[in-house]
Amino acid sequence: MKIKIAWLYPDLMSTYGDRGSVIVLERRCLWRGIDAEIVPVTLETSAATLLSSDLIFMGGAQDRQQKLAGNDFLRHKGPVVQKMVEKGTPALFVCAAYQFVGKYYKPYQGEPIHGAGIFDLYTVHPGDQEKRLIGNVAAEIVHPKDLAGTIIVGFENHGGRTHLGPKMKPLAKVIKGYGNNGADGWEGAVYKNAIGSYFHGPLLPKNPKIADWLLSKVVGPLTPLDDSLEEKANQAVR
Amino acid sequence: MKGMGLIDRLVVIFTKLVSVVSTSLGLGAGETWPGEIALKLRPDIARELSKGLTDGTILVAGTNGKTTTSLMIKKILEGIGESVVHNATGANLLNGVVSSFIRHADWLGRVSADVGIFEIDENSLPVILRYITPKRVLLLNLFRDQLDRYGEVDVIVEKWERELSKLPKSTEVIVNSDDPGIANLGQSVKGKVTYFGVSDPSKYLKVKEHATDSTFCPRCGNRLTYEGVYYSHIGIWHCDKCKNARPTPSITSWPSSLPGVYNLYNTLAAVTVARSLDLPDGEIKQALHAFVPAFGRQEEIVASGKTIKLFLSKNPAGFNASLRTVLDMGAKDVLFVLNDRIPDGRDVSWIWDVDFETVPQKANVYVSGDRVYDLALRIKYAGVSKQKTEKRNEIVMIEPNVESAVKKAISRTPKENALYILATYSAMLDVRQILKGRKIL
Numbered sequence: 001m002k003i004k005i006a007w008l009y010p011d012l013m014s015t016y017g018d019r020g021s022v023i024v025l026e027r028r029c030l031w032r033g034i035d036a037e038i039v040p041v042t043l044e045t046s047a048a049t050l051l052s053s054d055l056i057f058m059g060g061a062q063d064r065q066q067k068l069a070g071n072d073f074l075r076h077k078g079p080v081v082q083k084m085v086e087k088g089t090p091a092l093f094v095c096a097a098y099q100f101v102g103k104y105y106k107p108y109q110g111e112p113i114h115g116a117g118i119f120d121l122y123t124v125h126p127g128d129q130e131k132r133l134i135g136n137v138a139a140e141i142v143h144p145k146d147l148a149g150t151i152i153v154g155f156e157n158h159g160g161r162t163h164l165g166p167k168m169k170p171l172a173k174v175i176k177g178y179g180n181n182g183a184d185g186w187e188g189a190v191y192k193n194a195i196g197s198y199f200h201g202p203l204l205p206k207n208p209k210i211a212d213w214l215l216s217k218v219v220g221p222l223t224p225l226d227d228s229l230e231e232k233a234n235q236a237v238r
Numbered sequence: 239m240k241g242m243g244l245i246d247r248l249v250v251i252f253t254k255l256v257s258v259v260s261t262s263l264g265l266g267a268g269e270t271w272p273g274e275i276a277l278k279l280r281p282d283i284a285r286e287l288s289k290g291l292t293d294g295t296i297l298v299a300g301t302n303g304k305t306t307t308s309l310m311i312k313k314i315l316e317g318i319g320e321s322v323v324h325n326a327t328g329a330n331l332l333n334g335v336v337s338s339f340i341r342h343a344d345w346l347g348r349v350s351a352d353v354g355i356f357e358i359d360e361n362s363l364p365v366i367l368r369y370i371t372p373k374r375v376l377l378l379n380l381f382r383d384q385l386d387r388y389g390e391v392d393v394i395v396e397k398w399e400r401e402l403s404k405l406p407k408s409t410e411v412i413v414n415s416d417d418p419g420i421a422n423l424g425q426s427v428k429g430k431v432t433y434f435g436v437s438d439p440s441k442y443l444k445v446k447e448h449a450t451d452s453t454f455c456p457r458c459g460n461r462l463t464y465e466g467v468y469y470s471h472i473g474i475w476h477c478d479k480c481k482n483a484r485p486t487p488s489i490t491s492w493p494s495s496l497p498g499v500y501n502l503y504n505t506l507a508a509v510t511v512a513r514s515l516d517l518p519d520g521e522i523k524q525a526l527h528a529f530v531p532a533f534g535r536q537e538e539i540v541a542s543g544k545t546i547k548l549f550l551s552k553n554p555a556g557f558n559a560s561l562r563t564v565l566d567m568g569a570k571d572v573l574f575v576l577n578d579r580i581p582d583g584r585d586v587s588w589i590w591d592v593d594f595e596t597v598p599q600k601a602n603v604y605v606s607g608d609r610v611y612d613l614a615l616r617i618k619y620a621g622v623s624k625q626k627t628e629k630r631n632e633i634v635m636i637e638p639n640v641e642s643a644v645k646k647a648i649s650r651t652p653k654e655n656a657l658y659i660l661a662t663y664s665a666m667l668d669v670r671q672i673l674k675g676r677k678i679l
Contacts, residue, residue: 011453011461015382020590023619030621043461062390068459135584155585201587205615229618229636233611 002035003218006053008077009061010040012069013096016157018059020202021092024211025055032223043072047080053089054218056081060095060200070113073100078116085118090217091194092210094203098189098196099123099160119191120165132159137177137199138238139187143169144213151175152207153237154199162198164189171197176238193217206234246286247347249279253340254347269329273336284332284369287339290349293320295370296511297358299398300378300414302556303504304330304357305532306496307378310508310525312355314517317525320352327532328581328663330359332366360394364401371405376412376511378503380419381470381555382588395419395456402427412510414503415487416468418475422456424485432514434506435487441499442466442473457482468499469562470555489513495529496536498563500556534666536563539673542648545656546673550666552582554591560660565596569658571651572597574617575640575665576607582662586612594620602650604635606643607665611636640668 007022022038029036041050050056058081061069073081081101085091093101102121104112108128115122134157141150152172161181164170170180171188179187179198188197195210197203204211208230212222253272276283288295298308305327312322325338335356343349358366360380367375377398380391402411403426413424415433424431443466453462453471460479467473476483487506494505505526512522531537534550549564551557564572578586586609594617597603605613614636634650637643644659651657661669 014591016585017587017590020587020616020619023590027619027621062392064392064459065454068454155587157585201585202590205590205619206612229611229615233615236609236611 001219002037003029003055003215004037004039004053005055005057006039006041006050008041008050008056008058008073008081008097009043009065009069011042012065013059013061015060015062016095016155016200017202018057018094018200021059021094021204021211022057024202024204024208025057025215028208028211028215028222028225029219031225034219041077043068047076050077050080051084055214056084056089056091056194058091058093058097058100059202060097066096066100070100074114074116078118082116082118085192085194088193088217090214092203092214093119093194093196094200095158095198098198099158099162101194101196102162103165105160119189119194119196120167121162121189121196122165123160123162125160130159132157133161133178133182133198135177136237137179137187138175139172139177139179139199140175141172143171143190147209147213150207150209151234151238152199152203152210153234154197154201154203154206156198156200158198162189167191171195201237206230206237242286242290242348246280246283249276249283250287250340250343250347250349251345252279254343254345257340269326270331270333270337272340273333273338276336276340277333282369284336284339284366287336287349288354288370290339291323291351291354293353294373295354295356296374296376297356297363297366297370297372298376298378298507299358299360299363300376301360301381301383301553302559303378303500303507306501306535307376307504307507308355308357309532310504310529311376311511313529314508314512314522314525315353315355315515318517318521321350323349323351323354325356327357330357331362332369335366335370361397364397367401367405372409374410374412374511374514375402375405376507377414377420377423378507379414379417379472379555381553382591383553383555383583391419395423399423399426405429410514412507412514413485414472414507415485416472416474416503418453418456418462418471418484421485422482431485432510433485433487434489434503434510435484436468436499436502436506437474437487437490439466441468441502443469455480455482469559472503493523495527496531497567498536498559500559500563501536534661534670537670539670541673544648544651544653546648547656547658548666548669548673549658549660550663551660552663554588557589557592557660561593561596564658564660565598567658569601570655571602571604571647571657573604573606573643573647573657573659573661574613575643575659575661575669576605576609576613577662577665577668578609579664581664589613589616592616602634604637604643604647604650605633606637606640607662608638610638640665641672644669644672 101118170186415435455477458480465474
């Protein structure tokens with residue numbers, strides 16, 4: 001079989017080395033002899049292309065690009081992604097994408113901006129005088145259960161504070177840094193086989209267990225790889 | 239000398255004195271803090287200091303190429319006998335500019351020079367324009383760089399536009415026509431606008447690099463069409479929807495002795511500024527002929543009988559440009575050094591936007607720096623091709639300690655090869671000190 005990894009808006013939402021997470025997903029398949037293909041899904045791509053993929057990734061964006069992608073996502077790709085996530089398609093949403101799949105984003109001025117409502121969460125920007133949450137981060141996974149106890153690391157850089165609704169489970173407990181909102185100690189969110197996170201760095205290279213968890217939802221149990229270098233890079237951030 | 243008041247002169251004398259005493263005590267002269275103190279005492283002092291320049295000020299802003307280009311302009315102007323005030327590399331905020339005036343001033347607190355040439359941090363350009371009304375503003379490019387510190391490229395463009403539109407008619411603005419992100423800025427200024435760009439299809443990239451920022455029309459948001467890309471998002475662009483297009487450059491070629499298309503841009507930028515000051519091409523050619531790059535910018539150092547070539551590589555666009563240049567130069571031994579200190583940017587995720595995939599399998603790759611394992615991981619995942627016989631890239635050496643990494647890389651590099659070192663800002667300073675400090679000999 002061939003795993004098709006849909007990368008949503010690679011030209012618009014790829015701000016903090018997000019490409020790294022996609023490369024990691026692809027390489028970890030190829031190294032195991034599993035065929036994999038990265039499918040770029042952007043403004044002009046059809047919903048059918050997205051629908052035929054096995055795994056979804058969407059990353060961070062700058063404001064202007066986010067607006068372009070946002071209009072398209074809410075109208076065209078979002079409902080498709082929602083259907084897929086509900087059916088159990090593994091997905092990873094990082095930074096802006098994580099906010100995007102929630103119910104709404106409340107900027108410090110003006111009306112709330114609608115999200116795709118795929119995740120039961122909302123994000124509030126507390127005002128331009130409040131500090132952005134920036135820096136190296138580490139957290140211990142609490143969900144999914146089979147990854148509990150794994151230490152994940154990354155870099156966060158966000159103004160918005162995200163709060164989880166009752167349908168969401170937190171991904172991890174913050175050890176160092178701020179996480180979702182800098183207040184409740186949680187980082188990220190899990191819903192079915194979909195994960196959202198503020199950790200970039202990018203997320204998957206230093207946290208290959210999350211990559212393998214997502215891939216295993218497509219192909220089943222995976223043979224282990226030599227992750228000693230990944231482990232060293234992970235340790236260096238703690 | 240006109241217009242500078244007694245108090246300002248006393249402040250200059252005082253900070254100069256403090257700086258000299260501190261230097262003689264071995265505490266370091268400081269490229270920024272004499273200016274910082276002066277600004278605390280007299281917030282408007284930059285305006286007063288710049289009035290002492292008989293031929294005005296030239297500001298050079300952009301993400302990449304500031305140091306090299308401002309040094310070229312300095313060289314050209316010194317060639318015709320101008321005396322120049324110039325800020326030190328990296329001291330490119332307002333305090334660095336003021337410090338350079340203080341260093342240049344005499345003991346009566348007077349600045350007597352013809353022209354000021356300052357490289358300006360992209361975030362500081364709007365601030366500096368509030369104090370100094372330049373004769374020329376040179377806008378080189380804008381790339382994604384240290385998002386944790388600088389913020390987003392679009393936000394910087396907006397800030398630039400706001401301040402540039404306030405400049406008087408007498409300020410000429412010189413803009414890179416091939417960077418769609420900033421090319422439109424020319425439309426919002428009152429004064430003359432001159433463009434420089436490259437028109438050479440043989441220099442087009444065959445495959446588009448990943449680290450791109452401005453591939454969407456700044457006017458209407460539509461995806462831009464490129465006839466050709468030179469590097470990152472720099473190229474011959476137009477918008478099919480609103481007909482926005484690359485402005486016509488006044489200059490497109492110049493014999494450049496430095497390798498790399500980005501150095502051609504730096505050269506064209508410097509030449510455009512010089513021509514705008516009515517300098518004859520002959521003088522410009524002569525000055526640039528003997529141009530030696532700034533430290534860490536393609537600097538050549540010989541150590542232990544081997545040639546080492548240093549390339550400062552501080553963001554995805556710059557790193558990709560350096561990488562392409564060294565591979566074109568036939569590099570077989572390459573040391574990458576990645577630090578995550580404040581001047582490098584704390585966030586190292588940008589290395590995943592660098593096309594390490596272009597490094598040939600047979601090259602000897604060495605990695606080092608504060609974030610050596612991030613770099614090693616990036617190169618591991620760069621692999622080779624998408625073929626079934628997928629193989630991991632072998633890294634010859636992973637050495638966290640920069641000093642031993644440099645030593646080992648030099649000793650492993652065959653005599654007939656040069657060792658190419660690509661390093662982030664603080665890493666480059668470390669490497670340079672190790673090489674120049676002769677610690678390795």
